Amino acid sequence: MSSIVFINTDNLNTGRDEAVEVHAPDCQHLARYRSHPFFDVGRPEAWDSAQAFFDDYNADFIAEDGPAGAWDIRFFACSGLVSKSTVITA
Secondary structure (H helix, E strand, C coil), X not given: CEEEEEEECCCCCCCCCCCEEEECCCCXXXXXXXXXXXXXXXXXXXXXXXXXXXXXXXXXXXXXXXXXXXCCEEECHHHCCCCCCEEECC
């Protein structure tokens, strides 16, 4: 299991298409989000796999709108769930 935090960057200009990012709780890249006055980085959660997190995160969206409703999620290597930056899509 890996301890991760996820953030929804939908309202920030990150330069990436994916609005959801998954990092390790101590990742240095989270500093830019933690310093944002209107942004909250979530609490650490334990997950077995990137696919399990993707499925859980998107369960309601997929139930409501089908696969087209799913959010793309970028997993960074620091999360321990992938070996390199990886985007999972529906």
